[in-house]
Amino acid sequence: MLATPKQLRELGILGMNRRNVSMIAAKNPRHLYPLVDDKLKTKKIAEAAGIAVPRLLAVVSQERSVKDLPRILEKYRQFVVKPSNGSGGKGILVVTHHDGDNYVKSSGDQISMESIQRHVSNTLSGLYSLGGRPDVAMIEALVQFDPIFAEYSYEGVPDIRVVVYMGFPVMAMVRLATHESDGKANLHQGAVGVGIDIATGQPLRAVQHGRPVTHHPDTRHKLSDVKIPHWDRMLKLAAACYDVTGMGYLGVDIVLDQNLGPLIIELNARPGLAIQVANGIGLLPRIKRVDGLTDVLKKPDDRAEWSMREFGML
Amino acid sequence: MSARVKVYITAAVLVLIGLGMALYKNLVLGFPMFPGNQQAVWTIEAEVNFLASNESVVASLALPSRSPKISILQEDSASSGYGFIEETSGSMRRGVWSKRNARGQQALYYRIQVYENRSIIDVDSANVPVIEYPGFDEPLETAAISLLDQIREISANNRTFTSQLLLALNAEAPGQNVIMLRRQTKSDEDLAVLVAQLLAMEGIAARVISGLRLEDGRRRQQLSYGVEVLDGDDWEYFNLETGITGFPDRFLLWQRGGQALLEVVGGRNSSVQFSIVENYRGTRELPLNANKNEGAALIDFSIYSLPLAEQNAFKSILLVPIGALVVVIMRLLIGVKTSGTFMPILIALAFIQTTLVAGVLIFLTVVGAGLVIRSFLSRLNLLLVARISAVIIVVILIMAIFSIISSKLGIERALTVTFFPMIILAWTIERMSVLWEEDGPREVFKQGAGSLLVAVIAYLCMTNSIIEHLTFNFPELLLALLGLILVLGQYTGYRLSELRRFEPMIEHFEATEKADAGDTKTTS
Ligand SMILES: Nc1ncnc2c1ncn2[C@@H]1O[C@H](COP(=O)(O)OP(=O)(O)O)[C@@H](O)[C@H]1O
Numbered sequence: 113m114l115a116t117p118k119q120l121r122e123l124g125i126l127g128m129n130r131r132n133v134s135m136i137a138a139k140n141p142r143h144l145y146p147l148v149d150d151k152l153k154t155k156k157i158a159e160a161a162g163i164a165v166p167r168l169l170a171v172v173s174q175e176r177s178v179k180d181l182p183r184i185l186e187k188y189r190q191f192v193v194k195p196s197n198g199s200g201g202k203g204i205l206v207v208t209h210h211d212g213d214n215y216v217k218s219s220g221d222q223i224s225m226e227s228i229q230r231h232v233s234n235t236l237s238g239l240y241s242l243g244g245r246p247d248v249a250m251i252e253a254l255v256q257f258d259p260i261f262a263e264y265s266y267e268g269v270p271d272i273r274v275v276v277y278m279g280f281p282v283m284a285m286v287r288l289a290t291h292e293s294d295g296k297a298n299l300h301q302g303a304v305g306v307g308i309d310i311a312t313g314q315p316l317r318a319v320q321h322g323r324p325v326t327h328h329p330d331t332r333h334k335l336s337d338v339k340i341p342h343w344d345r346m347l348k349l350a351a352a353c354y355d356v357t358g359m360g361y362l363g364v365d366i367v368l369d370q371n372l373g374p375l376i377i378e379l380n381a382r383p384g385l386a387i388q389v390a391n392g393i394g395l396l397p398r399i400k401r402v403d404g405l406t407d408v409l410k411k412p413d414d415r416a417e418w419s420m421r422e423f424g425m426l
Numbered sequence: 427m428s429a430r431v432k433v434y435i436t437a438a439v440l441v442l443i444g445l446g447m448a449l450y451k452n453l454v455l456g457f458p459m460f461p462g463n464q465q466a467v468w469t470i471e472a473e474v475n476f477l478a479s480n481e482s483v484v485a486s487l488a489l490p491s492r493s494p495k496i497s498i499l500q501e502d503s504a505s506s507g508y509g510f511i512e513e514t515s516g517s518m519r520r521g522v523w524s525k526r527n528a529r530g531q532q533a534l535y536y537r538i539q540v541y542e543n544r545s546i547i548d549v550d551s552a553n554v555p556v557i558e559y560p561g562f563d564e565p566l567e568t569a570a571i572s573l574l575d576q577i578r579e580i581s582a583n584n585r586t587f588t589s590q591l592l593l594a595l596n597a598e599a600p601g602q603n604v605i606m607l608r609r610q611t612k613s614d615e616d617l618a619v620l621v622a623q624l625l626a627m628e629g630i631a632a633r634v635i636s637g638l639r640l641e642d643g644r645r646r647q648q649l650s651y652g653v654e655v656l657d658g659d660d661w662e663y664f665n666l667e668t669g670i671t672g673f674p675d676r677f678l679l680w681q682r683g684g685q686a687l688l689e690v691v692g693g694r695n696s697s698v699q700f701s702i703v704e705n706y707r708g709t710r711e712l713p714l715n716a717n718k719n720e721g722a723a724l725i726d727f728s729i730y731s732l733p734l735a736e737q738n739a740f741k742s743i744l745l746v747p748i749g750a751l752v753v754v755i756m757r758l759l760i761g762v763k764t765s766g767t768f769m770p771i772l773i774a775l776a777f778i779q780t781t782l783v784a785g786v787l788i789f790l791t792v793v794g795a796g797l798v799i800r801s802f803l804s805r806l807n808l809l810l811v812a813r814i815s816a817v818i819i820v821v822i823l824i825m826a827i828f829s830i831i832s833s834k835l836g837i838e839r840a841l842t843v844t845f846f847p848m849i850i851l852a853w854t855i856e857r858m859s860v861l862w863e864e865d866g867p868r869e870v871f872k873q874g875a876g877s878l879l880v881a882v883i884a885y886l887c888m889t890n891s892i893i894e895h896l897t898f899n900f901p902e903l904l905l906a907l908l909g910l911i912l913v914l915g916q917y918t919g920y921r922l923s924e925l926r927r928f929e930p931m932i933e934h935f936e937a938t939e940k941a942d943a944g945d946t947k948t949t950s
Pocket residue numbers: 166192194198199200201202204206252253254255269271297365377378
């Protein structure tokens with residue numbers, strides 16, 4: 113029923129208290145949070161540093177620009193409207209194509225220009241942002257999700273979470289939406305987490321609700337067959353996020369675009385602990401290895417390669 | 427010096443100061459560590475009744491002033507529509523109610539709380555008028571003279587004279603004179619007046635005393651009477667029936683001297699009735715005996731120096747840190763999820779007013795009803811501020827409906843619903859419903875149950891009589907508590923809930939170990 117603290121220590125599991133005190137409070141400077149919490153800021157610094165992100169098409173920051181939306185959106189066949197300070201997928205409107213005045217959502221439903229304008233207007237007044245604060249609406253390019261994951265995800269889009277400690281990718285997992293998680297890639301809502309070997313990008317094991325599973329509960333595909341292309345590019349991308357944000361303990365969310373390859377979709381200053389369960393191993397030994405490293409590795413690519421050498425499990 | 431060490435040093439200093447001050451108060455100033463010592467406090471209510479005759483009314487009731495061996499804690503008068511003032515002349519106090527016009531049956535109340543305090547000795551009462559010799563009508567005059575002659579023979583001084591007189595008046599087989607005199611005395615008050623008049627005839631200064639025996643649960647009580655006799659320089663109290671001297675214990679002196687207890691102008695059929703309730707309070711709750719601990723700065727600057735009403739307010743404020751400690755422990759050590767960090771403390775404070783079971787039921791009903799209504803609101807796409815405001819109004823409506831229905835059903839307890847902080851309830855409902863939308867009902871039940879559990883534990887700690895006593899009497903212990911919380915804030919170990927959460931990993935780990943061991947066996 114219960115593990116003993118000793119057992120958890122032996123596995124090197126990072127607990128919530130330790131995460132809050134020694135990781136988040138100690139390694140993530142408070143004043144840098146907006147760089148991560150505000151998606152627009154994240155995107156700007158990432159683009160400036162040459163980190164691949166979904167392209168920013170437009171920003172609506174004032175109510176009076178809302179009436180210009182038809183003109184702005186005219187030239188784009190597909191786009192995503194997103195609150196800059198949103199979380200948990202709230203307020204994200206995905207438009208997959210349009211002709212003339214007809215816009216079609218990812219769900220297949222039609223949506224009128226007026227509805228889009230109302231949605232943006234609501235976003236600006238803070239309907240979807242944390243604490244109801246006024247927000248800005250980002251319009252970004254639709255990610256062309258790589259069909260390679262199609263068999264492993266139900267109704268939703270999988271993403272890859274990499275935890276980056278002091279610039280070193282230390283652990284990774286793929287999050288697969290399920291019927292139960294309502295298409296969302298959130299583990300505590302019932303999404304499947306697949307731990308990924310840092311060295312090779314091969315799946316290690318999979319869990320749902322903290323318990324091991326071998327097959328996707330809806331698509332019935334074997335999870336040990338998941339293949340992740342561009343693995344080293346992903347890790348290098350994740351490692352580079354440390355340099356632009358200065359966050360010592362960072363969660364990097366990556367999606368795979370059919371044409372553009374891995375793109376950073378979101379950064380998180382308070383990444384959760386479930387990644388340890390998905391990998392079947394604790395974070396602490398790897399964190400200690402990074403802390404004990406004497407060489408100075410300035411380049412993100414070098415750090416990613418170091419991690420691939422050090423943290424292989426297979 | 428690392429931040430960690432700094433925290434530990436600060437915490438140690440705080441704990442030492444807090445405990446040190448508390449020990450000093452305990453050992454040197456004699457504050458008891460435990461609430462053991464309880465003292466009886468009597469609440470006495472005088473109810474004045476009369477029939478108003480549709481004109482202006484002035485009702486004047488004699489009020490107790492200083493009473494030997496008794497301290498007054500608090501007094502107030504409650505009578506709607508009446509003006510109330512206190513009049514003092516010499517050592518006499520009267521409460522005067524007045525109203526321009528009143529008709530029908532009237533009830534006026536005066537309430538006083540007292541407790542025994544042996545350090546209060548007497549009372550300057552030299553200028554209380556004595557009873558004067560009124561002159562009796564015949565044949566009473568003759569009977570009185572011959573009774574006094576008999577008593578004079580068998581007594582030596584004022585004191586023995588009074589004792590003998592009381593013996594004679596209360597004799598089981600009274601003589602002819604006594605029978606005649608006692609025919610006039612229908613009440614205790616009459617007897618007291620008679621005794622004082624007889625003593626005046628003899629040239630002995632005497633006066634009538636009235637008061638209440640302090641016994642629990644008395645209703646429709648009347649005043650009891652005695653006489654005081656001047657013996658040398660001292661006034662000596664005599665019990666009318668037994669002739670025993672010495673001021674009685676647990677006796678609240680109401681009136682000294684012969685003034686009317688109640689005077690009503692503008693009303694008929696007036697009467698006064700007394701009821702007495704006894705309850706127990708910790709000794710420390712009563713104002714300190716002023717001169718006992720004089721000069722101890724710790725006490726001059728303590729909560730006791732505040733007026734009683736403020737002391738009471740502080741009593742609940744001082745309990746909040748206890749609730750905070752419970753929250754810290756439950757969240758950091760146990761890992762209970764709550765909705766809103768300190769919401770459970772406020773709920774626990776409400777439980778103190780409502781009592782536990784009623785409080786939990788009310789809380790569940792209001793939040794449950796609120797969630798249902800909030801789910802309709804969420805379809806309207808309101809902005810946050812408007813949404814919360816709408817929820818607040820809904821909460822108030824639920825509270826009002828709740829009160830009305832339960833009062834109609836005669837469930838008095840449910841009326842305490844108003845003690846729940848409605849803004850907090852509204853935020854709780856808002857948070858829970860967002861949680862429901864985003865993470866589903868499971869998470870809502872988890873956090874709801876967690877919050878309630880923490881609130882109940884906080885309530886149990888806050889109502890514990892020892893904790894209550896310690897926080898109120900040794901507020902310096904808050905420093906020690908602060909130190910403890912600082913240390914807990916540094917705790918980086920596992921939470922109890924994590925032992926459960928990560929337990930499947932242990933299984934997995936052991937399974938793979940075994941598999942590896944099997945592999946090596948087959949290959950070798
Ligand atoms: N540009 C995009 N193209 C396609 N889908 C997107 C895009 N941006 C976001 N999404 C979808 O919305 C989800 C949530 O987006 P994210 O940026 O992580 O916001 P949040 O902070 O609300 O989680 C993603 O997991 C993805 O499925």
